[in-house]
Amino acid sequence: MNASPLKILIHGASGRMGKALLRLAAEDSALEVVAAVVGRSPAQRVIDGVPYFAASELAGVPAFDVAIDFSLPNGFSPILALSVQRGAPLVSGTTGLDDAQRIALTDAAQAIPLVWASNFSLGVAVLTDLVERAAGTLPGWDCDIVESHHVHKQDAPSGTALTLGEAATSSGAQPRFASLRAGDIVGEHLVQFTGLGERIELVHRASNRDIFARGALHAAKRLLGKPPASYRVRDLIG
Numbered sequence: 001m002n003a004s005p006l007k008i009l010i011h012g013a014s015g016r017m018g019k020a021l022l023r024l025a026a027e028d029s030a031l032e033v034v035a036a037v038v039g040r041s042p043a044q045r046v047i048d049g050v051p052y053f054a055a056s057e058l059a060g061v062p063a064f065d066v067a068i069d070f071s072l073p074n075g076f077s078p079i080l081a082l083s084v085q086r087g088a089p090l091v092s093g094t095t096g097l098d099d100a101q102r103i104a105l106t107d108a109a110q111a112i113p114l115v116w117a118s119n120f121s122l123g124v125a126v127l128t129d130l131v132e133r134a135a136g137t138l139p140g141w142d143c144d145i146v147e148s149h150h151v152h153k154q155d156a157p158s159g160t161a162l163t164l165g166e167a168a169t170s171s172g173a174q175p176r177f178a179s180l181r182a183g184d185i186v187g188e189h190l191v192q193f194t195g196l197g198e199r200i201e202l203v204h205r206a207s208n209r210d211i212f213a214r215g216a217l218h219a220a221k222r223l224l225g226k227p228p229a230s231y232r233v234r235d236l237i238g
Helices: 016-026 055-060 073-086 099-108 122-137 159-170 210-223
Strands: 006-011 031-038 050-054 066-069 090-092 113-116 142-149 176-181 187-195 198-206 229-231
Touching (some): 006 016, 006 210, 016 210, 099 113, 159 176
Parallel strands (some): 006 031, 031 050, 066 090, 113 229, 142 176
Antiparallel strands (some): 187 198
16 A cells, blocks of 8 residues: 655745746655645646645645745745644755744754755765765865856855855864856856875766755655754755
8 A cells, every 4th residue: 555645835836946846746656745835826726736825825725744945034934933833844945044043943943853955955965974074084184165156146155165164164174165157057066175295076066956856855755754853954865
């Protein structure tokens, strides 16, 4: 007998990530999207069998097993509060959170399992672990992080580069950053450790943005049944 599909709510369904999540979830028989939440009142209430709700109607969405949030900072607090209220895990990649929202995220982790990340690529999760280990094993080596993205990306260094820098710093390195903006590069991160006469390069290249949506769906599956805590993507691999 087949297990029931995982019921997910997608918050921020009209954005690029939200659309990718809807498309990929529809291809996975282990998942069922029970609600797609968008900022404004939707033009259609049901699209491809998925019920749509405006952000103002969030309290009225049906029961869900896991919420996946890729919205804007002003939409983050309501979905966090709803997840806590319903005791449902939360996966969020919403960036630009303020200090109060980060504190609320920490508090919520005492009630529900959740994961917040600037990058849901499983490869980047592994890269982060490797960077932390390399920095701790190679004290005194120079550490440089070079990130490349498309010409339309505004923030620099990227959120992923900063996360990699935090991993290096936690093991004693002092990373330096460089940013490149060129063409339509989806995302490339190079972490270089340089010693006397030798160099190690750890690189991740993204060729398709679907990797981030796939990683978020993977995290949603693995988060279900976990005890309340704040998890990293790399905690949910394997």
